[in-house]
Amino acid sequence: xxxxxxxxxxxxxxxxxxxxxxxxxxxxxxxxxxxxxxxxxxxxxxxxxxxxxxxxxxxxxxxxxxxxxxxxxxxxxxxxxxxxxxxxxxxxxxxxxxxxxxxxxxxxxxxxxxxxxxxxxxxxxxxxxxxxxxxxxxxxxxxxxxxxxxxxxxxxxxxxxxxxxxxxxxxxxxxxxxxxxxxxxxxxxxxxxxxxxxxxxxxxxxxxxxxxxxxxxxxxxxxxxxxxxxxxxxxxxxxxxxxxxxxxxxxxxxxxxxxxxxxxxxxxxxxxxxxxxxxxxxxxxxxxxxxxxxxxxxxxxxxxxxxxxxxxxxxxxxxxxxxxxxxxxxxxxxxxxxxxxxxxxxxxxxxxxxxxxxxxxxxxxx
Amino acid sequence: xxxxxxxxxxxxxxxxxxxxxxxxxxxxxxxxxxxxxxxxxxxxxxxxxxxxxxxxxxxxxxxxxxxxxxxxxxxxxxxxxxxxxxxxxxxxxxxxxxxxxxxxxxxxxxxxxxxxxxxxxxxxxxxxxxxxxxxxxxxxxxxxxxxxxxxxxxxxxxxxxxxxxxxxxxxxxxxxxxxxxxxxxxxxxxxxxxxxxxxxxxxxxxxxxxxxxxxxxxxxxxxxxxxxxxxxxxxxxxxxxxxxxxxxxxxxxxxxxxxxxxxxxxxxxxxxxxxxxxxxxxxxxxxxxxxxxxxxxxxxxxxxxxxxxxxxxxxxxxxxxxxxxxxxxxxxxxxxxxxxxxxxxxxxxxxxxxxxxxxxxxxxxxxxxxxxxxxxxxxxxxxxxxxxxx
Numbered sequence: 001x002x003x004x005x006x007x008x009x010x011x012x013x014x015x016x017x018x019x020x021x022x023x024x025x026x027x028x029x030x031x032x033x034x035x036x037x038x039x040x041x042x043x044x045x046x047x048x049x050x051x052x053x054x055x056x057x058x059x060x061x062x063x064x065x066x067x068x069x070x071x072x073x074x075x076x077x078x079x080x081x082x083x084x085x086x087x088x089x090x091x092x093x094x095x096x097x098x099x100x101x102x103x104x105x106x107x108x109x110x111x112x113x114x115x116x117x118x119x120x121x122x123x124x125x126x127x128x129x130x131x132x133x134x135x136x137x138x139x140x141x142x143x144x145x146x147x148x149x150x151x152x153x154x155x156x157x158x159x160x161x162x163x164x165x166x167x168x169x170x171x172x173x174x175x176x177x178x179x180x181x182x183x184x185x186x187x188x189x190x191x192x193x194x195x196x197x198x199x200x201x202x203x204x205x206x207x208x209x210x211x212x213x214x215x216x217x218x219x220x221x222x223x224x225x226x227x228x229x230x231x232x233x234x235x236x237x238x239x240x241x242x243x244x245x246x247x248x249x250x251x252x253x254x255x256x257x258x259x260x261x262x263x264x265x266x267x268x269x270x271x272x273x274x275x276x277x278x279x280x281x282x283x284x285x286x287x288x289x290x291x292x293x294x295x296x297x298x299x300x301x302x303x304x305x306x307x308x309x310x311x312x313x314x315x316x317x318x319x320x321x322x323x324x325x326x327x328x329x330x331x332x333x334x335x336x337x338x339x340x341x342x343x344x345x346x347x348x349x350x351x352x353x354x355x356x357x358x359x360x361x362x363x364x365x366x
Numbered sequence: 367x368x369x370x371x372x373x374x375x376x377x378x379x380x381x382x383x384x385x386x387x388x389x390x391x392x393x394x395x396x397x398x399x400x401x402x403x404x405x406x407x408x409x410x411x412x413x414x415x416x417x418x419x420x421x422x423x424x425x426x427x428x429x430x431x432x433x434x435x436x437x438x439x440x441x442x443x444x445x446x447x448x449x450x451x452x453x454x455x456x457x458x459x460x461x462x463x464x465x466x467x468x469x470x471x472x473x474x475x476x477x478x479x480x481x482x483x484x485x486x487x488x489x490x491x492x493x494x495x496x497x498x499x500x501x502x503x504x505x506x507x508x509x510x511x512x513x514x515x516x517x518x519x520x521x522x523x524x525x526x527x528x529x530x531x532x533x534x535x536x537x538x539x540x541x542x543x544x545x546x547x548x549x550x551x552x553x554x555x556x557x558x559x560x561x562x563x564x565x566x567x568x569x570x571x572x573x574x575x576x577x578x579x580x581x582x583x584x585x586x587x588x589x590x591x592x593x594x595x596x597x598x599x600x601x602x603x604x605x606x607x608x609x610x611x612x613x614x615x616x617x618x619x620x621x622x623x624x625x626x627x628x629x630x631x632x633x634x635x636x637x638x639x640x641x642x643x644x645x646x647x648x649x650x651x652x653x654x655x656x657x658x659x660x661x662x663x664x665x666x667x668x669x670x671x672x673x674x675x676x677x678x679x680x681x682x683x684x685x686x687x688x689x690x691x692x693x694x695x696x697x698x699x700x701x702x703x704x705x706x707x708x709x710x711x712x713x714x715x716x717x718x719x720x721x722x723x724x725x726x727x728x729x730x731x732x733x734x735x736x737x738x739x740x741x742x743x744x745x746x747x748x749x750x751x752x753x754x755x756x
Contacts, residue, residue, distance in 0.1 A: 060550065086550070089581075091577065092573070092576060092577065092580075094573035094576065094577070096539065096569065096570040096573055097539050097542075097570055097572075097573025097574045097576070097577055098539075098573070098577060099539070100536060100538070100539020100540050100542070100543060100570060100573075100574060101539050101540075101542050101543040101546055101574060101577060102543060103539075103540055103543060104480075104528075104539060104540035104541060104542060104543015104544045104545075104546065104547070105543040105544070105546050105547040105550070106543070107523075107528050107540065107543065107544060107547075108478070108528075108543070108544050108547030108548065108551075109547065109551075110546075110547045110550060110551075127533055127536060128536065128539065128540075131531075131532070131533050131536060132531070132533075132536055132540055136529075137733050137734070137735065137736060138514060138733045138734055139511060139514060139515045139519040139529075139530075140511050140515060140519065140521040140523075140529070140530075140733075141511045141512035141513075141514050141515065141732075141733055142732075142733045142736075143511070143521045143522075143523045144521055144523060144528065144529065145736045147736075176734050176743070177734055177735065179735070199737060200735075200736035200737050201735045201736050201737060230739075231739060232739045232741055279739065279741035282742070317748065317749070
């Protein structure tokens, strides 16, 4: 896992004062920016599934169009040809049925990777996710574990309307027994998906359709088949000292753009890519807020009872004395997603919203 | 024989004590006997099996004892619930014992069973102990789920029992998933996914059955039709209450669920079918004496005459008693002695369960995950109670 990076930190010159964790993050972000190779998120996910299927014969894929169609978003391209119909299953359009079948197979000891064409459709199967998967290890006192991954694109795409644009991170992240992951970059996509498939517990893996085609640099470590990103650890994408911005998935990109703009205005923003919504890496958030004293949470989903609400409450509980300004929340507008392009733009957080909120947190009016 | 080996040696002692007098020398206890099922089977898109069922004196006696044990356990649970030692929900199986016992006689512990919340006797049939049952019902640490599950969440994975599910109908896709995994692993075993007449109308049943049929999964869907889904009679809930036909393109078989031999024959037949041809539906025509749960008297939607009528005409234990007596395998007194022993066994288990302590408070936070990564979890007052998930 991080073994290779730890070795690099140990021999890394110029950062003797940093703790090991900070050192790992710096090296990781250096590796990130050292431009060895570019990889799309789509290819990152595909390669992760491919490698895990190759390594463990108990891993199998199930979902609509994952096989012959090569994946509705081509994430599972080539896998049916490579592994055959006994490892890659095209299902009818019956989410409750195939999610339940996946959970039953996990009870028996197999390692299913169940795709929902979008996480919106997971609502048809949510009883199996919550009541059959999340709670079983607890109710059975450890007898019935559920090593399953439910994955699919979450949140808004472009112009797909109200029923296809909802972010369910907060819904799943409130449930004990689940792990909820949200990758941003290709490194995240590879590392988190591999970690999710290897994990013995039920994992909800929230991808983003608009990120599938985006390319990110990936280092040799990331491309190695043993690469994993630890579950429950956030990543500092950009170091800063004036304000902390937390984000996940596509909003990380927006937060980074906002940080660039803020830098030109003399505000150094620290951008945290949460990576793991449950468990939430509270320690990283607290350390950052203790350093900057200001916090802006960013998410695509609705504000009420959202990820930002949880982070805000948590930070107020643990870092109250360190805050110099009220916490700002940037989130999706409180409406079902409209279709018209101008209204859709207003329904989602934009870079300028994040910039404005960070400035407010710094008591800057412009 | 499977039935004998799963009990403690206590089973053997009273049995041989009962036999110490005259009949049934041990050399003949495995002599085959042929029994006719009380009613013929009805098939849907399949030729039903014969009504003649092979059995042995051993098996007959086991059926009697096992069902008497299950009956006694459920009656005792009723008293414990009224004494408020069992809390929450308690769904009792008395009347339906033949389904569990007949099924176990046809299968092995490598076959899987999954059911809904009326699971105490199924658990016992799979090899669970009385202590594990009563301790779990009373929320004590010696319970099969260490007190954390309760009545609806009994499990015994090492003998193929996957619970114990509270959401009506959910166990059917889960059962098809178990069958999927058995086929994937090339295990040559089957899964029995049990459900009631209430669950038979659930959409997810049809979704799962469709996939089971498409992929030829060794899944046997067993509808325990006790004719009432909670308080609603089958004719008010199902446009077509011929549940064995509801699979449409999937063959079905209806059997008298109050006759342990009919159940045994149906399950044996279904297992052979499922291993070769994919899913099949079994409908067991059965009856529960209790209401849906302990909060339901069971007499507002059924007449007392109906309930006592079934008890007189169709009781599964009485059927076996008559068979034992007619085959001269034991006297009436011997059978009554077995029932007395069973009662004693149940009372002892309850006494032992009452001694079992409640789970340690630290257990509140265990088993949330298999792998917790040392993450923090919080109690109601997060400043007061927190734990690290191992």
